[in-house]
Amino acid sequence: MPTVKDNLAVIKALAAVFCCTVLITQSGRLFGQDTDNKAAPPATVKQSGKEPVPSDPDAADEKAGEARAENEIPPLAEMLAIALENNPDIGVAASQVQAAQAQLKRTQLSVVQQVMDLQEAWHTQQKLIDHARASIDAAEKQWKFVKANHDTGQPAGTLADLGAAEEQKIKAETALILAQARLAEIKAKIPYVLGTQKPPVVTGRVSKDGTGRVRGTTSAPAAAANPKVDAEQQNATPPAEANLNMPAAGRESENLSKLRSALDDQSEVDFVDIPLHDAVGYFSDLHNIQITLDDKAFKEVVGDEETSKEPHLTIRLAGVSLGATLQAIMDLYPQVVFVVRDYGLLVTVKGNEPVGAIPVAVFWKQPPGAAGFGGGGAFGGAGAGQF
Numbered sequence: 241m242p243t244v245k246d247n248l249a250v251i252k253a254l255a256a257v258f259c260c261t262v263l264i265t266q267s268g269r270l271f272g273q274d275t276d277n278k279a280a281p282p283a284t285v286k287q288s289g290k291e292p293v294p295s296d297p298d299a300a301d302e303k304a305g306e307a308r309a310e311n312e313i314p315p316l317a318e319m320l321a322i323a324l325e326n327n328p329d330i331g332v333a334a335s336q337v338q339a340a341q342a343q344l345k346r347t348q349l350s351v352v353q354q355v356m357d358l359q360e361a362w363h364t365q366q367k368l369i370d371h372a373r374a375s376i377d378a379a380e381k382q383w384k385f386v387k388a389n390h391d392t393g394q395p396a397g398t399l400a401d402l403g404a405a406e407e408q409k410i411k412a413e414t415a416l417i418l419a420q421a422r423l424a425e426i427k428a429k430i431p432y433v434l435g436t437q438k439p440p441v442v443t444g445r446v447s448k449d450g451t452g453r454v455r456g457t458t459s460a461p462a463a464a465a466n467p468k469v470d471a472e473q474q475n476a477t478p479p480a481e482a483n484l485n486m487p488a489a490g491r492e493s494e495n496l497s498k499l500r501s502a503l504d505d506q507s508e509v510d511f512v513d514i515p516l517h518d519a520v521g522y523f524s525d526l527h528n529i530q531i532t533l534d535d536k537a538f539k540e541v542v543g544d545e546e547t548s549k550e551p552h553l554t555i556r557l558a559g560v561s562l563g564a565t566l567q568a569i570m571d572l573y574p575q576v577v578f579v580v581r582d583y584g585l586l587v588t589v590k591g592n593e594p595v596g597a598i599p600v601a602v603f604w605k606q607p608p609g610a611a612g613f614g615g616g617g618a619f620g621g622a623g624a625g626q627f
Contacts, residue, residue, distance in 0.1 A: 354433050358426060365423040372416035379409035414571045418557065421564040492608050495530070499584060502527040503563035503604045511553045516576065519553050519569075520587055527562055530584030537589040549589070551576060563604040570601075 313319070324330060383405040389397025431437040492500070505527055511519060517533050524531040538550040551573050557565055566578045577590045579597035586597065 351433065358430055358433060361426050362423070362430075365419055365426060368419040369416065369423060372412060372419050375412035376409065376416060379405070379412045383409050410571055410574075414568050417567060417571065418560060418564065421560050425559075425561075493582065495582070495584065496580070497608065499529055499580065500604070500608060502529045503566075503600070504561055507560065507562040507565045508558045509565060510556045510558075513552045513554055515552055516550045516587070523562065523565075532581075532584065532586050534586060534588035534592065537592045549575075563600065566600055 314322075383402075386397055386401045386405040389395075390399070390402050391397070507523070507526065509519075509522075514522075516538070517535075520531050520533045523529075538548060540547050540549050553569060553573065555568060555572060557568060560568075570576055570578065575590050577588060577593060578600040579586050579588065579593050580600055580603040581594070581597060585600065586594070
């Protein structure tokens with residue numbers, strides 16, 4: 241009978257064989273897995289009429305994700321962010337906004353400069369006016385002093401001294417007139433620079449039927465303030481119509497309206513011993529108005545000889561209106577007078593004005609139609625060219 245020792249030896253031999261078998265099996269699996277994966281190509285399943293579908297799960301998921309992306313759009317917030325950043329129309333609009341902002345800054349600087357210039361010019365003209373008034377007072381005192389010496393026969397009261405004092409007085413008065421005219425021009429510009437100018441009030445309209453006739457109407461502010469008056473005027477019988485081509489009281493002719501406008505235009509003179517007739521031609525050409533010189537009034541007949549009394553002008557002005565310029569000439573040369581006629585301006589000797597002629601300063605300061613040109617006015621007179 242076998243002993244216990246013999247049984248133990250058999251068991252050990254069987255255990256050694258089992259361990260070797262397990263070891264060989266696991267080694268084969270470990271070293272042969274990569275070779276099998278590399279050698280075996282991926283299996284594909286073919287479908288009739290369709291592309292081969294890979295057996296890899298990751299590739300299949302990627303293909304399915306692309307198919308879903310083609311049928312979907314990004315979220316709204318993402319789409320808005322992309323559009324605001326990349327849309328070319330927004331880029332063009334942004335550049336236009338920048339250009340407009342630059343133009344706005346330039347305009348603001350220009351307006352600021354204009355306001356500062358007007359402010360400085362206003363104070364300067366005020367000082368010039370004060371200085372001109374002080375000069376007039378001094379010239380008046382000097383003239384009175386020389387006049388008193390002349391009346392009492394004092395040496396300091398000769399005719400030459402009296403003439404010089406009077407000339408100084410005229411120059412001071414002219415300087416005051418020019419300073420006041422310049423101040424008025426500055427004052428007129430201020431509302432337009434500040435943007436506070438009042439809109440024009442329409443007081444009439446021309447009919448649209450081509451008849452050339454005008455009807456009187458209520459101004460827009462008055463009608464808005466009193467609708468009852470406006471309704472009454474609409475229901476009332478219209479007044480007798482007047483042809484625009486015919487002169488009527490209260491309305492100026494086209495020639496006089498052109499002259500009034502020219503008197504407000506800016507003028508410039510730099511005369512040095514210029515004959516009056518040359519100055520008249522200069523103003524007529526510069527402002528495109530009719531100016532007539534009364535040659536006979538400036539001539540004097542002594543015996544058989546005829547001498548000219550036409551003055552030679554020496555005056556320098558700039559930045560003032562034509563009306564103010566003519567005033568300055570009449571102040572410096574009192575024998576010269578400018579008057580208004582139906583045909584334009586007439587230049588003659590003081591005291592030789594035609595009947596019914598209106599001084600240019602009076603015509604210039606009056607509103608249109610107030611002078612009554614065309615007959616029946618306050619300045620009307622007998623004879624040709626009545627006012």
